[in-house]
Amino acid sequence: MAKTDVLTLAILGILRDQPLHGYQIRKRLGAELGPFRALSYGSLYPCLRRMVEAGLIEASGEEPAGSSSASSRRARIAYSLTDPGRARLSEELANAGASSWDDDAFDVRFSLFAHTDAATRLRILEGRRSRLSERLEEVSDGLKRMHERHDAYTAELQRHGLEQVEREVQWLDRLIENERSARGGENNGSAPADH
Amino acid sequence: MAKTDVLTLAILGILRDQPLHGYQIRKRLGAELGPFRALSYGSLYPCLRRMVEAGLIEASGEEPAGSSSASSRRARIAYSLTDPGRARLSEELANAGASSWDDDAFDVRFSLFAHTDAATRLRILEGRRSRLSERLEEVSDGLKRMHERHDAYTAELQRHGLEQVEREVQWLDRLIENERSARGGENNGSAPADH
DNA sequence: GAACAGTTATATCGCTCCGATACATCGGGC
DNA sequence: GCCCGATGTATCGGAGCGATATAACTGTTC
CATH class of the missing domain: 1.10.10.10 (Winged helix-like DNA-binding domain superfamily/Winged helix DNA-binding domain)
Known part of the structure; x- marks a missing residue:
């Protein structure tokens, strides 16, 4: 393919x-x-x-x-x-494969959610969430292992990065929650694939 | 140069x-x-x-x-x-020029703050902050102008992006505050004020 | 109505960066 | 013995970016 x-x-x-x-x-x-x-x-x-x-x-x-169909067209x-x-x-x-929740692909996929069916939306959101969770562990492990190499600024950078990812996970959790609760009530809200 | x-x-x-x-x-x-x-x-x-x-x-x-020789060493x-x-x-x-607070350069510069003198640190943090402020306005203008084109998901994406940037600005504000208050004590060049 | 600036619009060049991949060696566990 | 996962160096094709050139249209101001 x-x-x-x-x-x-x-x-x-x-x-x-x-x-x-x-x-x-x-x-x-x-x-x-x-x-x-x-x-x-x-x-x-x-x-x-x-x-x-x-x-x-x-x-x-x-x-x-x-x-007016004018004559001058460049x-x-x-x-x-x-x-x-x-x-x-x-x-x-x-398609809701792993490529859908890559860093560079996710937001494009998300911006097309209005034209994506509900099940796929959920799968992508969950995929993205678990991807970020891995990252979360990676960073926090790195932070712990940073005992000796204590540079206040690099530590701060790590801490901030960690927080950003955490925030993003919370955001995803909220969206997943919304998707789930919307599933009971209506069919699936947005236009399903008309193909 | x-x-x-x-x-x-x-x-x-x-x-x-x-x-x-x-x-x-x-x-x-x-x-x-x-x-x-x-x-x-x-x-x-x-x-x-x-x-x-x-x-x-x-x-x-x-x-x-x-x-030519039989160097077994890799x-x-x-x-x-x-x-x-x-x-x-x-x-x-x-150097504390505009290139220091570009998206892709800032974190590298920041990770070297322990070896950067205090005045330069402050300039870079402030530069980064004002860069993000511009972005903030851009996005929030875009959000306002999005009335007509009402796609719930793209709107959500925008809102989230806006929040991320806002959060980053707050982080910078905190750091700037720290730098400023640490300025009273010593005017040292490369000592990171460990907090 | 001329002069100017800003937006709309297409296009390319050189360079850097990335992902994938190949290869080789080492240490340790089974 | 044997595989596996680090460590380590290296390259290739392709994609993306920043800068740049060109040009016509649009609006403003004097």
């Missing part, structure tokens, strides 16, 4: 509802995932090219909302999902 | 006190900066090579390399700082 990298998945997701220009894709992605995770053009355009070559998206010359390329692209997106959204 | 990338700085810092093998450098760095920020051999060895070429470090210890290369390397480290530790 062709594996889909995070960037490709993010673009598939953002093009799900409307075709967009490269520039808009970048803005949208930056807005949804935060100012961190800002992808550069040096990644975006090559990735778009790859996706066109793979047949996941296609480039169309001109686009919408244009009240090179503006709107990308839209093809049928294979749409299929790949569904396929990828149904 | 030759600019020093973060990885180079981290290695200079870790070699400050003792010569180490590549393998040990990686372990040490992973332990001090946390399991995230784990650098791979694919970055480490090329960087070490660059540093040797630049004369910042030198490879000492066992020298197998004798293709290649184990201990790297140590040269005088230029030591000079570069001091120079870099005194």
Whole structure:
């Protein structure tokens, strides 16, 4: 199975509802995932090219909302999902493997939760949680083993890192709780995969 | 001025006190900066090579390399700082420019605070703080402007990101406070006020 | 209406970094 | 004896980033 990298998945997701220009894709992605995770053009355009070559998206010359079809148009390329692209997106959204809760993949997967079915959402959240738990132990072990090498600043850095991860685990616990309690009441809240 | 990338700085810092093998450098760095920020051999060895070429470090210890002789000894290369390397480290530790509070540089700089003088420490902490403040506004503006595009999950992601940054700012505030209050006592250069 | 600044937009180059992988040696447990 | 998990060095392909170039459109100000 062709594996889909995070960037490709993010673009598939953002093009799900409307075709967009490269520039808009970048803005949208930056807005949804935060100012961190800002992808550069040096990644975006090559990735778009790859996706066109793979047949996941296609480039169309001109686009919408244009009240007047004026004559002067510069090179503006709107990308839209093809049928294979749409299929790949569904396929990828149904996949709840370990790659879904990697550091760099999790937030992209999470931002697409509105289009992910409830069971998969839960699996991903739990996967992410257990991943962070491992990390938690690792760091706190490291802290304990730091007896001798006592540099106040490095210790503080560790302590802070530990706290951050702990906080994140709490956040996940809250989300998991929500998912679980929402499962009894309604069917599954958000749109299930319509494929 | 030759600019020093973060990885180079981290290695200079870790070699400050003792010569180490590549393998040990990686372990040490992973332990001090946390399991995230784990650098791979694919970055480490090329960087070490660059540093040797630049004369910042030198490879000492066992020298197998004798293709002719029956040296059963395996290649184990201990790297140590040269005088230029030591000079570069001091120079870099005194520098409190914007590059010190970048996302990827700050924690490395922080982990070297024990060898950084008090004024520089304060400047870096404040720089980092103001950097994060900008980010804070950016995200919270984004959240406000998100009224229309109401996807519960992306909103939650934003909210959580915002909270993380807020938490980090609080941490910095605490550290800045500490630095300031420790200033009354001694105006020492490299002594970390152990609290 | 000209001049200027800022935003929208596409694109590439060089470099660094990462993950995977290969290889070799050592110590210890079974 | 034999495998296993550290220790240790090293490289390769590919992906991502920062900087940069180019250019047209949009809004503001005098």
